[in-house]
Amino acid sequence: MKILVTGGAGFIGSHIIARLLGEGHEVVCLDNFDPYYDPAAKKANIAPFASDPNFTLIEGDIRDTHLLTQVLDGVDYVFHEAAQAGVRISVEDPVKPHEVNATGTLNLLQAARTAGVRKVIYASSSSVYGTVKYLPFDEDHPTLPVSPYGVSKLMAEQYCRVFDELYGLKTCSLRYFTVYGPRMRPDLAISIFTRHALKNEPITIFGDGEKTRDFTYIDDIVDANIIAMTKGEGAYNIGGGHRVSIQTLAEKIIEITGSGSEIRYADPMKGDAEHTFAGTEKAKREIGWAPQTTLEEGLKRYIAWVSTSQS
Numbered sequence: 062m063k064i065l066v067t068g069g070a071g072f073i074g075s076h077i078i079a080r081l082l083g084e085g086h087e088v089v090c091l092d093n094f095d096p097y098y099d100p101a102a103k104k105a106n107i108a109p110f111a112s113d114p115n116f117t118l119i120e121g122d123i124r125d126t127h128l129l130t131q132v133l134d135g136v137d138y139v140f141h142e143a144a145q146a147g148v149r150i151s152v153e154d155p156v157k158p159h160e161v162n163a164t165g166t167l168n169l170l171q172a173a174r175t176a177g178v179r180k181v182i183y184a185s186s187s188s189v190y191g192t193v194k195y196l197p198f199d200e201d202h203p204t205l206p207v208s209p210y211g212v213s214k215l216m217a218e219q220y221c222r223v224f225d226e227l228y229g230l231k232t233c234s235l236r237y238f239t240v241y242g243p244r245m246r247p248d249l250a251i252s253i254f255t256r257h258a259l260k261n262e263p264i265t266i267f268g269d270g271e272k273t274r275d276f277t278y279i280d281d282i283v284d285a286n287i288i289a290m291t292k293g294e295g296a297y298n299i300g301g302g303h304r305v306s307i308q309t310l311a312e313k314i315i316e317i318t319g320s321g322s323e324i325r326y327a328d329p330m331k332g333d334a335e336h337t338f339a340g341t342e343k344a345k346r347e348i349g350w351a352p353q354t355t356l357e358e359g360l361k362r363y364i365a366w367v368s369t370s371q372s
Contacts, residue, residue, distance in 0.1 A: 063087045065136045067123055067169065068143030070094065070103035072245050073184065073237075076283050077140050078110060084287075087115045091132055093122040097146065098247055106244055123165035129172035138290055139173055139181045141166065146246065148188060148208045152332040155209030162213035163220070170224045170232075180231040181221065182289045185296065187238040187275070187337045189215040196304070197275075197340035200236075200296050208332035218296060225294060233289045235282075238300030238339045241359065242279030243366040251276065251360070254311050255367050258320035268329035270308030273336045277301040278359035281352045285344070292348040300339020301352050301359075313357070317364055 064081055068074045069090030081088050090107060094100040110116040121128045123143050133139070145151070145161035166183070173181055188211035189204045206212045221232035241251045257264050277300050285299045305313075311324050344350045354362075 062137045063089070063135050064138045064140065065089045065091060065132060066140045066142060067091045068141075070107045071142060072106070073240060073279065073282060074140070074142035075106035075244060076242075076279050077142065077286050078107065078116070080283050080287060082110060082113055082115055085115070089117045089119060089132060089136065091119050091121055091123070091143070094120060095145070097150070102244075102247070123169050124160060126168050126172065129168055130175070133172050133176040133178060136173075136176060137179050139169070139178055140286055141169060141181055141183045144184065144214070146210075147248070148210045148332045149330050151208050151210035151213070158210050158213040159216075162210070163216040166217035167220050170220055170230065174224060174228050174230045178230065180233065180290065182286055183218065183221050183232060183234045185218045185234040185236045186211065186214045187236055187298070187300065187339065188334065189218060189236060190337070191334060193334075193336050196336060197338040198298060199340040200298060200343050207334055210332070222295070231294060233293045234296040235285055235289060235299045236296055236339075237282060238275040238277050238298065238337055240277050240279055240282050242363055245279070245363070250307065250310065251314070251363065254314045255318070255364055258314050258318040258322045259364075259368060261321045263325050264311050264315070264322050265325045265327050266307050266311060267327050267333070268307070269326065270311070270324070271306055272333065273304045273306050273338065274310070275300040275302070275304050275337045275339045276310075276356055276359070277339075277352065278354035278362070281354055284353070285350045288348050288350050297344040297348065297350075298339040298341050299344060299350070300337075300341055301354070301356060302339060302341055303356055304336070304338040305356060313360060314364070317360055
C-alpha cells in the first residue's frame with residue numbers, strides 16, 4: 062500500500078510511519094516543519110527512515126492545494142496528523158489553527174476524494190468535548206469546545222463526516238486523549254515535569270492541580286490508527302481509560318524519578334479544559350481496540366527514554 066502521513070515528522074506521525082514501514086508499506090511523509098517547536102527535533106524524528114527505500118519526505122503545507130494534488134497521486138490511505146497544535150496558543154491566535162486545522166483538512170479531503178483515496182484516518186482530539194456534562198466522555202457527549210483549537214478540530218472532524226456521507230470518501234476520526242511517550246512535544250506537561258524532575262528543578266502547575274486528564278501512551282495510539290485502516294467509520298475516543306489529577310501526575314513523576322523537585326503553583330491558563338476522561342467502549346465494540354498501557358508503565362518507559370536521551 063502507498064500511504065501518506067501528514068505531519069509525519071511530528072511526535073505521533075513519526076511513530077505511525079515507523080510502524081507502517083515495519084509492515085512493508087510505501088510511506089510518503091508530508092511536513093512543513095513549522096517552528097511551533099524546534100524543527101530540528103522533527104527532522105531527528107524521521108532521520109532513521111532516510112535510508113529506507115519505501116520512505117519519501119516531501120516538505121510542504123496542507124494549505125497548498127496544488128501540492129496536495131501531486132502528493133496524493135496513487136495514495137491508498139491517508140493518516141492526517143498535521144495540525145496547528147496547542148490549546149493555549151490558539152487563545153492568543155485563533156486564526157492560524159482555523160487555517161491549518163479546518164481549512165487545511167478541507168483541502169486534504171477534497172484532494173483525497175479527487176485522487177480516489179480509500180480512506181482518511183483523521184487525528185481528532187478530546188478538545189472537541191470541552192465543557193463537561195458528564196464523565197467519562199462517550200462519543201455522544203455534547204461537543205462544546207472551550208478553545209479555538211478545540212473548535213478547529215471539531216470543524217475538521219465534521220468535514221470528515223460530511224465527505225464520508227456525501228461523497229463516499231471513507232473517513233475515521235480518532236479523538237486522542239493527551240498522548241505521551243518518546244519524542245513527545247516539549248511543551249506538554251509530562252515532558253516539562255519529567256525534564257524538571259530529572260534536574261531536581263521546581264515543577265510549576267497552572268491552577269490548583271485539581272484538573273484531571275486521561276493520558277494515552279503512544280503505542281496505543283499507533284495501534285488504533287493501524288486498526289482504523291480497515292475498521293470503523295465516524296468518531297472514536299482513543300484514551301488511556303484512566304483519569305488522574307495534574308497534582309497526582311506531578312507527584313508520580315517525582316516518585317518514579319526519585320527527584321527532590323518541589324511543586325509550585327501559578328495562575329490557571331485560559332482555554333484549558335477542566336477534565337478529560339475517555340469512554341472507550343465504542344472503540345472496543347466496533348473496531349476491537351482497547352488501551353494496553355497503564356499510566357505507571359507508560360511513565361516509566363517515557364522517563365527511561367528521556368534519561369537516556371539526555372545522557
